[in-house]
Amino acid sequence: MILHTPTRADAAAWQQAWRLRCCPPDHLLVVPPDPQLNEHLTLCPWCRASLDAPSCPFPGPTPAPAPAAAPLQPGQVHAVSLTLGDWGPKSRYYNPPAVLVLNLPDSRSVFVCQVYGDDSLAGPEDIPLGGDLAGFAEPWNTYTLMRDDLDTLLGAADSGVAAAVLEQRSQPEPALQPGSLLWFFRQMEVETGYFFAHRAVSRLVAAQDNESVPTAVPLDPDRVRGALERLPLRFTPPVTPPATPLDLLAWASADERLLPLAAADPHRIQALVFTVADGDITAVKAESLALDFHEYSNGVLTITGTGPATGSDGHCNWLFWWQAGHDLVGALPGQAGWRDGVFWAAFALTPEQFDRNGHLVVRLLCPVAR
Numbered sequence: 001m002i003l004h005t006p007t008r009a010d011a012a013a014w015q016q017a018w019r020l021r022c023c024p025p026d027h028l029l030v031v032p033p034d035p036q037l038n039e040h041l042t043l044c045p046w047c048r049a050s051l052d053a054p055s056c057p058f059p060g061p062t063p064a065p066a067p068a069a070a071p072l073q074p075g076q077v078h079a080v081s082l083t084l085g086d087w088g089p090k091s092r093y094y095n096p097p098a099v100l101v102l103n104l105p106d107s108r109s110v111f112v113c114q115v116y117g118d119d120s121l122a123g124p125e126d127i128p129l130g131g132d133l134a135g136f137a138e139p140w141n142t143y144t145l146m147r148d149d150l151d152t153l154l155g156a157a158d159s160g161v162a163a164a165v166l167e168q169r170s171q172p173e174p175a176l177q178p179g180s181l182l183w184f185f186r187q188m189e190v191e192t193g194y195f196f197a198h199r200a201v202s203r204l205v206a207a208q209d210n211e212s213v214p215t216a217v218p219l220d221p222d223r224v225r226g227a228l229e230r231l232p233l234r235f236t237p238p239v240t241p242p243a244t245p246l247d248l249l250a251w252a253s254a255d256e257r258l259l260p261l262a263a264a265d266p267h268r269i270q271a272l273v274f275t276v277a278d279g280d281i282t283a284v285k286a287e288s289l290a291l292d293f294h295e296y297s298n299g300v301l302t303i304t305g306t307g308p309a310t311g312s313d314g315h316c317n318w319l320f321w322w323q324a325g326h327d328l329v330g331a332l333p334g335q336a337g338w339r340d341g342v343f344w345a346a347f348a349l350t351p352e353q354f355d356r357n358g359h360l361v362v363r364l365l366c367p368v369a370r
Helices: 011-022 035-041 045-050 161-168 181-208 221-230 245-251 351-355
Strands: 076-080 086-088 092-094 098-103 109-116 136-146 150-156 233-235 252-254 268-277 280-297 300-306 317-324 327-330 336-339 342-348 359-367
Touching: 011 045, 011 092, 011 181, 035 045, 035 092, 092 181, 098 136, 098 150, 098 161, 109 181, 136 161, 136 181, 136 280, 181 280, 221 233, 221 245, 221 280, 245 252, 245 317, 245 327, 245 359, 252 268, 280 359, 317 336, 317 342, 317 351, 327 342
Parallel strands: 268 359
Antiparallel strands: 076 098, 076 150, 086 092, 098 109, 109 136, 233 252, 268 280, 280 300, 300 342, 317 327, 317 359, 336 342
């Protein structure tokens, strides 16, 4: 990897950003360096210079921590726990950032936006934190953490900042000039957030592995196709005929009567919620789900997101597929579900299936009495 070489005017801002996000704390700058530090030293001139005389803490105003713990709520700015810092990809030490709380999807997780303290690195769509806090929120860098990942409460942003971030993240991101300081800075910020989000999602999925799964809702195969023709749905059969009634539901899609008149949002999908009575599908509606995180690693795609309260009472079956062209891949056993407003699913995919511009398919089956 080659470090970005900024101009003289932005050298100080870039050096501070790099050191804040990518350099190990002073107690890890040891002689002789261990293998991880040695790899980092090959690309970081500042840590090489600091081996004999470790640098002072990074400059810049830091808000004083709140004297007493406050209930977690949107608008707060927290430091991510220092215990989560660790070596990671690209020979970097990933220092925990500060984050703005956007919402609380469930009792375990928190949806956040990363923040940064130097306004000289803000873009036109970034949002000042306001109040007693220096810096800005990054609407293009949002993700899910576990609640216990958050540590010190640094303060609260101005009223309305969290809502403004959620609104701004739904807007298209402006094109940045490749190789510009802002382009490099944002790449580094997203990579930092991804490092901590990936670990949090892995813990979230692991915490759900042993949760109970609702009993499968029985369906009458002979009635499913009739229901698809009767309800406001479109059905384009794949090359290979669907093997089960559930596959039929996966290949069905909502027509314009179910969908809201809104611009397409790459961060959201429409799930179909089917009402089932005595094995017959009697109604369908569309529910919007937010996609918060996805990662493809070692042949497994992991996706998490948030959605409305539909099905949260445990009576609905949540069904997940990954559709890539004519392939419909079901979620791995025990690796999909919904709880307290958060859904998750993992799929075993070949690189070709992942690269084929696939998308997540979500269906809910909700039984009712006649």
